[in-house]
Amino acid sequence: MADTSRTVLMMGNPNVGKSALFNRLTGGDAVVSNYPGTTVDYTKGVLIENGQEYEVIDAPGTYSLEARDAAEDVAVRLISENPGATVLVVLDATRVERGLYLALEVIERGCPVIIALNMIDAARERQITVDTRVLQRILGVPVVPTSAVSGEGARDLAGMLRKAQKVDIETVRARADGQFDTPEQSGGCTGCGGC
Numbered sequence: 542m543a544d545t546s547r548t549v550l551m552m553g554n555p556n557v558g559k560s561a562l563f564n565r566l567t568g569g570d571a572v573v574s575n576y577p578g579t580t581v582d583y584t585k586g587v588l589i590e591n592g593q594e595y596e597v598i599d600a601p602g603t604y605s606l607e608a609r610d611a612a613e614d615v616a617v618r619l620i621s622e623n624p625g626a627t628v629l630v631v632l633d634a635t636r637v638e639r640g641l642y643l644a645l646e647v648i649e650r651g652c653p654v655i656i657a658l659n660m661i662d663a664a665r666e667r668q669i670t671v672d673t674r675v676l677q678r679i680l681g682v683p684v685v686p687t688s689a690v691s692g693e694g695a696r697d698l699a700g701m702l703r704k705a706q707k708v709d710i711e712t713v714r715a716r717a718d719g720q721f722d723t724p725e726q727s728g729g730c731t732g733c734g735g736c
Contacts, residue, residue: 548597548623549588549598550626552603553602553643554639554643558660559602560599598626627653629705630654632659634663637658648713653707654706655698655704656676660688661687661693662690662693673686678721683705685697
């Protein structure tokens with residue numbers, strides 16, 4: 542019988558609610574491990590969505606893929622050691638710009654990516670509006686608004702994991718400059734290509 546599990550590597554800046562979202566996705570049934578040769582922990586759990594089993598790894602928080610401390614070094618090693626993994630980049634909806642650098646670095650590595658725009662409830666409370674359709678269209682990957690605290694969007698995120706996309710970074714640059722190769726679609730699809 543073929544192995545039908547897939548790996549999802551959760552990455553994001555520290556304090557974006559990544560671990561709380563991990564617990565929502567995996568039900569909190571996780572194994573905490575030290576990365577060999579370090580005192581840095583990372584967590585693994587299992588998500589079963591629509592008959593597909595995912596091994597979910599919650600990497601330590603990092604600001605970039607250029608490690609500056611032991612925790613960031615473990616996060617970078619985890620992405621290097623799991624080349625076929627889907628990378629779930631968790632962004633803070635109240636400070637999207639902070640996490641975009643990491644998201645773009647992950648995209649540039651050629652990984653299939655999906656974005657969780659977490660803390661969307663906090664953004665609403667602060668009257669911060671993030672146009673997820675535009676963000677998704679520019680990045681070319683699915684963007685799912687979530688709140689790890691309330692569980693909002695967690696099921697949608699789990700269902701969208703299979704639609705993670707690899708995107709050429711030059712295409713993202715062109716889209717950021719307003720150069721789109723296809724006209725914006727109407728209706729439910731936002732043009733990330735995950736349909």
